[in-house]
Structures are given as C-alpha cells and as structure tokens.
Amino acid sequence: MRLRRTDPHTLAGAYALDALGEADRENFERHLLRCEACRAEAASLRDAAGWLAEPATAAPPSRLRGQVLAEAARTRQQPPPVRVTERVRRSWHGIGWRAPRLAVAIAGVGMLLALALGTLLISTQHQLRVQEAHTGEIAAIMNAPDADIMTVHARTHGSATVVMSHAARALVLTTARLPALPSTKCYQVWLMGTHRIKSAGRLPPPKQGMTAPMIVAGLAAGDRMGVTVEPAAGSTSPSSTPVLMLALPAD
Amino acid sequence: MTAELPGERPRAAASSELAGLLAKVARGDEAAFAGVYDHFATVVYGLVRRVVRDPAQSEEVTQEVLLEVWRTASRFDPSEGSARSWLMTLAHRRAVDRVRSAQASAQREARAAVAAPDYDVVAEEVETRLDAQRVRRCLDALTELQRESVTLAYYGGYTYREVAALLGVAVGTVKTRMRDGLIRLRDCLGTDS
Numbered sequence: 137m138r139l140r141r142t143d144p145h146t147l148a149g150a151y152a153l154d155a156l157g158e159a160d161r162e163n164f165e166r167h168l169l170r171c172e173a174c175r176a177e178a179a180s181l182r183d184a185a186g187w188l189a190e191p192a193t194a195a196p197p198s199r200l201r202g203q204v205l206a207e208a209a210r211t212r213q214q215p216p217p218v219r220v221t222e223r224v225r226r227s228w229h230g231i232g233w234r235a236p237r238l239a240v241a242i243a244g245v246g247m248l249l250a251l252a253l254g255t256l257l258i259s260t261q262h263q264l265r266v267q268e269a270h271t272g273e274i275a276a277i278m279n280a281p282d283a284d285i286m287t288v289h290a291r292t293h294g295s296a297t298v299v300m301s302h303a304a305r306a307l308v309l310t311t312a313r314l315p316a317l318p319s320t321k322c323y324q325v326w327l328m329g330t331h332r333i334k335s336a337g338r339l340p341p342p343k344q345g346m347t348a349p350m351i352v353a354g355l356a357a358g359d360r361m362g363v364t365v366e367p368a369a370g371s372t373s374p375s376s377t378p379v380l381m382l383a384l385p386a387d
Numbered sequence: 388m389t390a391e392l393p394g395e396r397p398r399a400a401a402s403s404e405l406a407g408l409l410a411k412v413a414r415g416d417e418a419a420f421a422g423v424y425d426h427f428a429t430v431v432y433g434l435v436r437r438v439v440r441d442p443a444q445s446e447e448v449t450q451e452v453l454l455e456v457w458r459t460a461s462r463f464d465p466s467e468g469s470a471r472s473w474l475m476t477l478a479h480r481r482a483v484d485r486v487r488s489a490q491a492s493a494q495r496e497a498r499a500a501v502a503a504p505d506y507d508v509v510a511e512e513v514e515t516r517l518d519a520q521r522v523r524r525c526l527d528a529l530t531e532l533q534r535e536s537v538t539l540a541y542y543g544g545y546t547y548r549e550v551a552a553l554l555g556v557a558v559g560t561v562k563t564r565m566r567d568g569l570i571r572l573r574d575c576l577g578t579d580s
C-alpha cells in the first residue's frame with residue numbers, strides 16, 4: 137500500500153461512510169475545523185448515507201424493547217455540552233515562582249496560551265508598543281499567586297483557556313479553533329451573575345484559529361463567563377445560546 | 388399505541404418528529420425515549436445487523452446505540468444536521484467500531500467474500516416501504532463502481548483502502564467514487580421526494 141499525502145477534500149465521501157482509518161479520520165476532522173464548506177458537504181453526505189439504512193430495516197427481537205427501556209431507566213444522562221470539562225488548579229507560589237517574567241510564566245500555562253501570545257508578540261513593532269501596557273496586565277494576572285487555569289470545550293468545537301486571579305478579580309481568556317464566523321458576526325464575551333449580565337467585549341479576530349489573550353476584569357463571586365455569537369458590532373445583551381460557558385471558581 | 392414506521396410518513400416529518408422526541412429525551416422523558424425506540428429500533432437494528440451480521444452482537448450494539456441516544460440526547464444540535472442523520476451516524480459508527488475492533492484482519496478478509504454480493508441481498512430484501520424503494524432507485528442510478536464503493540463501505544464496514552483492495556482499483560479512485568456516489572445519492576433523494 138502506498139502512503140502519500142492526499143487532498144483532504146476528496147475524503148468527504150469516505151468520511152461520511154465511516155470508511156476512514158483512524159489516522160485518516162483525524163486528519164480529515166482537523167481539515168473540517170478549517171473548512172466550513174467541507175463541513176456542510178460532509179453533513180449533507182452523512183445525511184444521504186444515513187438513508188442507506190432504509191433498505192436494511194429489520195425488526196429486532198421483541199425482548200430488546202424491554203431491555204433497552206429498563207437499562208435507560210437506570211442510566212444517568214449526560215448534561216448538555218456547555219460545561220467545564222477540565223479544570224487544572226495550580227498554586228503558582230507552590231512551584232517556586234520567583235521572577236514574574238512573561239516568557240517564564242507562559243511556559244507554565246501551556247502551549248495554547250504560548251501560541252496565542254506568540255501570535256501577539258510577533259506582531260509589528262508598532263503594535264507591540266501599543267500592546268505593551270496590555271501585555272503587562274496579562275503577565276500580572278498570569279503570575280498572580282492565586283491563578284487558576286481552566287480549559288473549557290465549546291459546544292460547537294474548539295476550546296477556551298482561562299487563567300483567573302481571584303485577588304485581581306480578573307482573568308485572561310484565549311480561545312482556539314472556535315468555528316470561523318462570517319464578517320457580519322463576532323464572538324462576544326459575557327459575565328453572567330445572578331443579578332446582572334454584562335458584556336466583557338468582543339473576542340479579537342483569530343489568527344491561525346487562535347485569539348490573542350483578552351483581559352476580562354471586574355469579576356464578581358458566582359459569575360459565569362459565557363461566549364455567544366453576536367452581530368459584528370456586538371450586542372447589549374446575549375442574543376443566542378452560549379457556545380461555551382464556564383462557571384468561575386468561587387474562592 | 389402501535390408505532391408507525393418512519394418510512395410510512397413523509398421523511399422530513401419523521402426527522403423533525405425525532406428532533407422533538409430527542410428534546411424530550413434530553414430532559415429525561417422515558418415515554419419519549421420509548422417513542423424513539425418504537426419509531427427507529429427497526430432501522431437501527433437492521434443497519435447494525437447488516438454490518439455486524441451476528442444476531443447476538445447486533446442486538447448488543449443496537450442496545451448500545453439506543454442507550455447512547457438516551458445518554459447523549461442533549462448533545463444533538465439541530466444546526467449540525469437532521470435528527471435522523473445524527474441517530475444513523477451513531478448507529479453506523481457503533482456497528483463499524485464493533486466489526487473493526489472485534490475481528491482480526493484475516494476474518495475480515497473472509498467476510499469480504501460474503502459482503503461483496505451483498506448488494507443483491509439488499510435488493511432482494513427490499514421492502515415495499517417508500518423510503519427503501521426510493522433509496523434503491525437512487526442506488527440504481529449510480530455507476531457500478533460508485534455503488535459498489537458506497538455499499539461495501541456502508542454495509543460492509545470496510546475502509547476505503549480495503550474497498551480498493553476488494554475491488555482491485557486504485558485507492559484514489561475509490562475515494563472519488565464514494566464522494567461522487569454519495570453526491571449523486573443525495574441529489575437523487577433530495578429531488579425525488
């Protein structure tokens with residue numbers, strides 16, 4: 137069997153038929169993340185493939201119904217996908233942080249933030265100067281002794297990584313691989329408390345699928361952070377179901 | 388009540404009805420889940436049986452699929468495709484996972500011998516239901532290589548590389564035949580209703 141690089145577009149049919157091996161499937165799914173037209177095509181071909189089951193219809197043994205319903209009755213259901221799937225807590229003091237240097241700090245946070253910051257730092261000199269003050273604030277939050285690091289997966293696909301400082305009542309947010317939006321839409325970040333919902337601004341446009349770190353300040357106890365799709369100019373209150381939601385830790 | 392089969396009603400209605408049932412299932416509605424079973428257990432079991440073949444294993448996989456529907460109904464997102472497509476994707480993936488994990492490659496080669504003429508078996512067994520007839524008619528409209536590529540993958544659970552080996556054609560050819568075949572099938576199903 138020859139191994140060679142393949143044009144991923146042509147794999148849409150095999151993907152819809154579940155006829156890709158694991159490596160091919162993973163490659164193709166990565167491709168789908170970047171290609172909206174391909175996602176639409178893959179969905180329509182999956183739908184078509186699903187109709188192939190019709191000619192195969194056959195009645196299962198009648199006992200199966202009772203078994204399945206009884207098993208369901210004692211099986212816990214999964215919550216809706218808008219939820220925290222991973223929370224990594226670290227005491228930054230506890231691992232001996234001394235010099236609060238940004239470059240050192242981001243190494244501890246992981247590749248996601250590092251890449252996002254890299255995108256930021258390789259911007260032009262002019263932008264860099266403009267952003268220096270901003271970068272300082274980011275470093276302060278990331279170096280805070282009480283920093284919490286959390287990753288939340290989006291309901292669609294992609295994820296957000298948050299570094300939160302309780303003392304500073306602020307967090308740094310980056311996202312990766314959220315679905316691309318048309319120019320008429322944007323992602324908007326919200327702080328949702330029990331008594332109020334306030335906008336924390338729009339996510340910056342992604343570079344290579346990632347958004348530069350964004351500071352969300354003014355956190356209150358019990359706040360959740362949500363991200364919704366809004367018109368490009370932003371909204372005064374959320375107008376769609378959040379694509380991701382993160383309950384911020386309370387201590 | 389006796390459940391009507393989805394094929395006895397317009398296809399779009401069956402799928403939007405399933406979407407409604409799934410929304411209730413997501414909230415723990417056991418009666419709605421029984422409705423999903425009554426409407427879709429035959430098509431799920433039939434598909435699983437076609438791919439897995441062994442009746443006992445097919446029953447197990449069918450149960451796994453339906454329990455996955457119960458557990459993950461809240462994950463169904465109408466913006467990503469129809470409810471029917473979501474369900475059939477779950478079913479097909481589970482069935483394919485079962486044959487790929489359970490069987491050594493040697494056994495799978497043996498299975499090829501029975502899978503290859505399977506299209507004829509499918510044709511023989513076609514029921515009078517409208518959806519099945521429509522699907523068959525649309526399959527008939529494919530070229531032979533498109534049809535064999537699509538049905539070996541879907542009913543046989545083979546990867547495109549395995550299909551290429553079975554048919555003795557280039558891997559690239561099989562990929563494009565699968566895609567072209569499904570596009571033709573999709574367009575035929577869409578315009579034929």
